[in-house]
Amino acid sequence: MPLETIDFEFVSSLVLKRSAIVLEVEKKYLVESRLLPLAHKEGYSSISELVGKLRVGSPNGLHEKVVEAMTTNETSFFRDVIPFDALKKVVLPETFQKRTTERRLNIWCGASSTGQEPYTIALILREYFPNYSDWKIGITATDLSTEVLSRARAGRYSQLEVNRGLPAPLLVKYFQRLGTEWQLKEEVRRLVEFRQLNLIDAAWGILPADIVFLRNVLIYFDVPTKKAILKKVRQILRPDGYLFLGGAETTMNLDDAFERVPLERSGCYRLRKS
Amino acid sequence: MCLRIDHDLLVRRAFQLPPLPQSAARLAHLLTTDDSDLREIIKVIEYDPALTMKLLRVANSAIGGSRYHIGTVREALIRLGTGTVAGFAVASCVRPLMGNTIPGYSITEKDFWKHSLAAAFAAGSIQAHSRNWTSQLAFTAALLHDIGKLVLGQLLTPETLAWLERATSEGKQSAFQAEAEILSLHHGEAGGVIAQHWGLPDSLVKGIVYHHDPDNGEDGICHVTYLANLVAHWLESNPQAEESALQLLLLPPVGPVLERLGMAGKSLVAVSEDVRQGLQAVAGKIE
Numbered sequence: 032m033p034l035e036t037i038d039f040e041f042v043s044s045l046v047l048k049r050s051a052i053v054l055e056v057e058k059k060y061l062v063e064s065r066l067l068p069l070a071h072k073e074g075y076s077s078i079s080e081l082v083g084k085l086r087v088g089s090p091n092g093l094h095e096k097v098v099e100a101m102t103t104n105e106t107s108f109f110r111d112v113i114p115f116d117a118l119k120k121v122v123l124p125e126t127f128q129k130r131t132t133e134r135r136l137n138i139w140c141g142a143s144s145t146g147q148e149p150y151t152i153a154l155i156l157r158e159y160f161p162n163y164s165d166w167k168i169g170i171t172a173t174d175l176s177t178e179v180l181s182r183a184r185a186g187r188y189s190q191l192e193v194n195r196g197l198p199a200p201l202l203v204k205y206f207q208r209l210g211t212e213w214q215l216k217e218e219v220r221r222l223v224e225f226r227q228l229n230l231i232d233a234a235w236g237i238l239p240a241d242i243v244f245l246r247n248v249l250i251y252f253d254v255p256t257k258k259a260i261l262k263k264v265r266q267i268l269r270p271d272g273y274l275f276l277g278g279a280e281t282t283m284n285l286d287d288a289f290e291r292v293p294l295e296r297s298g299c300y301r302l303r304k305s
Numbered sequence: 306m307c308l309r310i311d312h313d314l315l316v317r318r319a320f321q322l323p324p325l326p327q328s329a330a331r332l333a334h335l336l337t338t339d340d341s342d343l344r345e346i347i348k349v350i351e352y353d354p355a356l357t358m359k360l361l362r363v364a365n366s367a368i369g370g371s372r373y374h375i376g377t378v379r380e381a382l383i384r385l386g387t388g389t390v391a392g393f394a395v396a397s398c399v400r401p402l403m404g405n406t407i408p409g410y411s412i413t414e415k416d417f418w419k420h421s422l423a424a425a426f427a428a429g430s431i432q433a434h435s436r437n438w439t440s441q442l443a444f445t446a447a448l449l450h451d452i453g454k455l456v457l458g459q460l461l462t463p464e465t466l467a468w469l470e471r472a473t474s475e476g477k478q479s480a481f482q483a484e485a486e487i488l489s490l491h492h493g494e495a496g497g498v499i500a501q502h503w504g505l506p507d508s509l510v511k512g513i514v515y516h517h518d519p520d521n522g523e524d525g526i527c528h529v530t531y532l533a534n535l536v537a538h539w540l541e542s543n544p545q546a547e548e549s550a551l552q553l554l555l556l557p558p559v560g561p562v563l564e565r566l567g568m569a570g571k572s573l574v575a576v577s578e579d580v581r582q583g584l585q586a587v588a589g590k591i592e
Contacts, residue, residue: 057475057476057477058476059475060468060471060472060475060476061472061476061486061487064308064468064471064472064487068308105489189312189313189316190316190319190498190501191312191315191316191490191494191498192312194494194497194498194501194510194514195494199507211313211316211317211320
C-alpha cells in the first residue's frame with residue numbers, strides 16, 4: 032500500500048528535526064523502500080502501522096531506528112578522509128607533544144559500529160607514528176549493538192568493505208586474506224578495546240579522553256538528548272582535548288562550551304578556554 | 306524483505322568468475338609504470354599463444370576496412386598503442402565469460418560491448434586530447450567500466466528492480482544514483498571486486514569503481530573513465546553525426562572534469578568523432 036501523505040510528512044519532519052536531512056515529496060519512494068523492511072523487522076504489517084506507533088512514542092528506540100534507516104550512515108575506513116587528515120597532520124602530533132611527560136594517550140570512539148573508524152585510528156597510529164609505540168595508548172570503541180561489536184572485534188571485512196576508503200598499501204600491510212574476506216592483523220586489532228555502551232545511559236564509565244570521535248551519532252537524537260550527550264562528552268574530554276563530529280553535526284546552539292577548530296571541514300571541536 | 310544486496314554473496318559470485326589468464330593480468334601490470342618496456346610487453350603476450358591469436362583477431366577488427374593486416378604483436382602495439390592493445394587483450398579474455406544478455410539490466414551482450422568499446426575509444430581519444438598525464442590503463446578501465454553489472458545483475462530481484470525503477474522515475478535519480486540509494490552499493494563497486502579477483506592493477510580497479518563519481522577516486526584515470534562513459538552514452542542517445550558533442554558541455558559535471566584533465570571543451574567534438582570512427586571500424590565484428 033502506498034505511503035499516505037500524512038505519514039510521509041510525519042516521517043520527513045522527524046528526520047528533519049533529528050538529522051537536518053530534508054526529504055522532499057518526490058522522495059516518498061525512498062521512505063517506503065527504507066521503512067518497509069524496518070516495519071516488517073519490527074513486527075508491523077505496514078509502514079502506516081509503524082508510523083502510528085511513532086506518533087505515540089518510541090518503543091524500543093523506534094524513532095532512532097527510523098532516522099537510522101533513512102540516513103544510511105554506513106561506516107567505512109577513512110570515512111570522509113578530511114577528519115583523518117586533520118587527526119594525522121595536526122591533532123595527533125600536537126597531542127603527542129603535549130603529553131610528552133605522561134606518555135599516555137586515550138582515544139574514545141563512540142558508536143563505532145563494525146569497527147572501521149577505531150581501526151582507522153589504530154592504523155594511522157601504527158603507520159605514521161611508530162615512534163610512540165612504547166607509549167600507553169588506549170583506543171576504546173563503544174556501540175549499543177552487541178552484534179556489531181562482535182563483528183568489530185573479529186576485524187573481518189568483505190572485499191567491498193575494504194575497497195571503501197582503505198588505501199591498498201595499508202590493506203596489504205595490515206590485513207590477511209581469509210577466503211573472500213580480509214582480517215585485520217592481531218597487532219592492530221589489539222590496539223582497540225570494544226565494549227557496549229548506550230549513549231543515553233546515565234554513566235558511561237569512559238576514561239578521560241584526549242581525543243573523542245563521535246561522528247554521525249548525534250543526528251539520530253532529539254535536541255535534549257543531543258545536549259545531554261554533549262554535556263557528558265564535555266565531562267570526559269580533557270580540557271585541551273579534541274572532539275570530532277560528523278559533517279552534518281555541530282555543537283552550535285547545543286553546547287556553547289565547545290568551539291570549532293579552524294581545520295577546514297574536519298568537524299573538529301575543542302573546549303573554549305574559560 | 307531486504308533491499309540491500311548481500312555483500313558476501315556478491316563477492317562470492319565475483320570470485321566464482323573464471324580467472325583471467327595470467328598473461329592478461331601481467332600485461333595490465335606492466336602498463337602501470339610510465340616507462341613500460343615494449344620488449345617485455347611483447348614477450349608476455351607472445352608467451353601465451355591463445356592470447357596472441359585473440360589479440361591479433363581483435364586488433365585487425367579494430368583497424369576495420371584498412372588493407373593493412375596486423376600480423377604480429379609488435380605491429381599491433383605500434384599500430385594501436387600499448388594501452389589499446391592491453392585493453393583488447395583483457396577484453397578478448399573477458400568476453401567469452403558473458404551470456405547473451407546481462408541479467409537484471411536487460412542489455413544484450415552485443416549492446417554491452419558496443420557501449421564498452423565506445424567508452425574505450427573515447428578514453429583513448431580523451432587521453433590524446435588531455436594535457437595531463439593519465440595511466441595507459443584508461444582504455445582498459447573504460448572497456449571494463451560496466452563489468453560489475455555482470456555480477457550485480459544476477460542479484461537483482463524483480464522487487465529490487467521495481468524500487469530502482471521508482472527511484473529513477475519518481476526520484477529523478479540516474480541509474481547509478483538509484484543503485485547507490487536503494488542497494489547501498491553500485492555496479493562500479495561490484496566491477497572493482499571482479500577486477501581485483503582477476504588480479505588487475507589498483508589504478509585500473511579505481512578507474513572502474515569510480516567511473517560515476519571520479520572525485521572520490523583521487524586518480525586521473527577515474528576522470529577519464531567518467532568522461533568516456535558520458536561521451537559513450539551521449540553518442541548512443543544522439544547517433545546523428547550532425548548533433549554537436551559540444552552539447553555535452555551543458556551537462557553540469559563536465560566542466561570541472563575537463564579542467565581536471567587539462568582538456569579544451571571543443572576537443573569533445575574530436576573525441577566523439579574518434580568514437581564514431583572506432584565503432585565503425587569494428588561494426589559487424591562485435592556480434
